[in-house]
Amino acid sequence: MAFQQHQLICFDESGYIARLIDSSEADYASVKQAAANAETLTELRDDQYVLPGFIDLHIHAPQWPNAGLALDRPLNEWLDTYTFPLEAKYRDTDFAKLVYADLVHELLANGTTTALYFGTVHNPANLELAKACIQNGQRGFIGKVAMDNPDQTPEYYRDASAASAVADTEQFIQQLTELNRTTDLKQTPVITPRFVPSCTPESLAGLGDLARKYDLPVQSHASESDWEDGYAREHYHIRDAEVLDRYGLLTDKAVMAHGTMLNETDYQLFADRQTAIAHCPISNVYFGNAVLPVKRVMAHHVKLGLGTDISGGYSPSLYQNIRQAVLSSRQLTDGVDNQLSPINRGVADSAIGLRTAFYLATVGGAESLHLKTGRIAPGYLADLQVVSLSTPIPPDSASAIFEKLMIQTTKHTIDHVFVQGKTVK
Numbered sequence: 001m002a003f004q005q006h007q008l009i010c011f012d013e014s015g016y017i018a019r020l021i022d023s024s025e026a027d028y029a030s031v032k033q034a035a036a037n038a039e040t041l042t043e044l045r046d047d048q049y050v051l052p053g054f055i056d057l058h059i060h061a062p063q064w065p066n067a068g069l070a071l072d073r074p075l076n077e078w079l080d081t082y083t084f085p086l087e088a089k090y091r092d093t094d095f096a097k098l099v100y101a102d103l104v105h106e107l108l109a110n111g112t113t114t115a116l117y118f119g120t121v122h123n124p125a126n127l128e129l130a131k132a133c134i135q136n137g138q139r140g141f142i143g144k145v146a147m148d149n150p151d152q153t154p155e156y157y158r159d160a161s162a163a164s165a166v167a168d169t170e171q172f173i174q175q176l177t178e179l180n181r182t183t184d185l186k187q188t189p190v191i192t193p194r195f196v197p198s199c200t201p202e203s204l205a206g207l208g209d210l211a212r213k214y215d216l217p218v219q220s221h222a223s224e225s226d227w228e229d230g231y232a233r234e235h236y237h238i239r240d241a242e243v244l245d246r247y248g249l250l251t252d253k254a255v256m257a258h259g260t261m262l263n264e265t266d267y268q269l270f271a272d273r274q275t276a277i278a279h280c281p282i283s284n285v286y287f288g289n290a291v292l293p294v295k296r297v298m299a300h301h302v303k304l305g306l307g308t309d310i311s312g313g314y315s316p317s318l319y320q321n322i323r324q325a326v327l328s329s330r331q332l333t334d335g336v337d338n339q340l341s342p343i344n345r346g347v348a349d350s351a352i353g354l355r356t357a358f359y360l361a362t363v364g365g366a367e368s369l370h371l372k373t374g375r376i377a378p379g380y381l382a383d384l385q386v387v388s389l390s391t392p393i394p395p396d397s398a399s400a401i402f403e404k405l406m407i408q409t410t411k412h413t414i415d416h417v418f419v420q421g422k423t424v425k
């Protein structure tokens with residue numbers, strides 16, 4: 001990660017970064033003047049900094065109205081009590097339109113330029129999410145949620161059968177392909193079995209086939225909580241990750257959320273399949289039953305990004321999740337039971353720093369989605385955020401500026417956001 005001062009970042013017509021021009025280069029002044037003349041120059045103040053836009057690698061769009069509410073039950077009870085009743089409301093497309101416009105706007109305001117979304121079972125509502133992304137200027141990866149297991153889903157909110165879960169997923173792929181003809185900001189359909197407990201073996205198999213047929217990304221949850229981890233062992237007699245793999249769902253374009261209870265064998269499987277994990281550190285405090293050992297996962301060369309997991313996580317800000325990723329990793333290192341001796345209390349050498357957490361929110365997410373974004377470099381998408389740092393005494397080094405930005409940025413100090421070269425905030 002490098003800090004550069006007084007550079008021009010030039011965008012091309014397709015929204016990519018064409019060139020970075022240092023102030024020592026011969027044409028710096030002339031290129032800057034030409035941009036000023038064409039009224040395409042954005043000039044920054046001394047207290048403003050450019051960062052790559054963030055990639056939210058796991059978010060449930062329909063749960064936005066519940067963000068900050070109802071986190072008092074374990075995962076399976078929380079789904080039944082709070083989450084499924086809310087998601088069922090998206091059969092009303094007007095309700096979906098209202099919520100999704102607000103959510104996409106909020107994420108962009110927080111510097112999130114790409115998001116990997118779970119929708120609901122309802123395709124008209126999922127299409128509204130895609131339209132909200134296009135209208136507000138965000139790159140969305142969007143999944144029609146598949147959940148057809150009558151033992152684990154309520155009658156009022158489930159796919160009627162495995163066949164209809166798969167057919168509706170295929171319909172959504174086609175609908176999004178059609179919608180994409182109207183825009184340069186392509187929205188990507190994602191194969192989305194909710195998680196192993198919500199699905200029958202038949203729907204998991206059908207969705208694995210669709211992922212292969214269309215070569216599309218896949219998203220689901222993996223070994224989040226003792227309960228989910230135990231469900232696979234009880235019902236399939238293998239581990240959760242192995243169930244997903246059995247049905248062709250661990251691909252190099254797959255992103256599995258949480259993974260807090262994955263073991264070393266699972267990490268190796270993820271690495272072999274080049275499947276990514278979406279780390280959701282705020283949500284994991286509530287439902288994860290453990291801290292994801294980010295360093296250990298990265299040592300296995302598993303791709304890893306950062307997600308808000310609205311509304312299991314309460315904040316739409318990846319800055320907040322960057323901070324929590326660091327905090328949780330420090331508690332993992334030290335341990336939390338003060339009755340134990342320091343040597344037995346934690347998992348040594350688990351702490352990560354802000355740079356690693358920032359990497360997850362940018363490059364880690366981008367690589368998980370095979371996107372040329374997350375870096376400020378020629379050939380990368382111009383997905384950027386301009387943040388300001390108000391401080392009476394300016395920090396005296398690039399690393400101090402970076403640290404303060406990571407800890408103190410709120411949506412109110414994010415001044416501009418660009419997606420694919422276009423201003424969206």
Ligand SMILES: Nc1nc2[nH]cnc2c(=O)[nH]1
Nearest residue numbers: 060194195221283309312
């Ligand atoms: N955190 C979280 N975990 C899940 N597992 C299955 N569905 C969900 C969900 O909506 N949120």
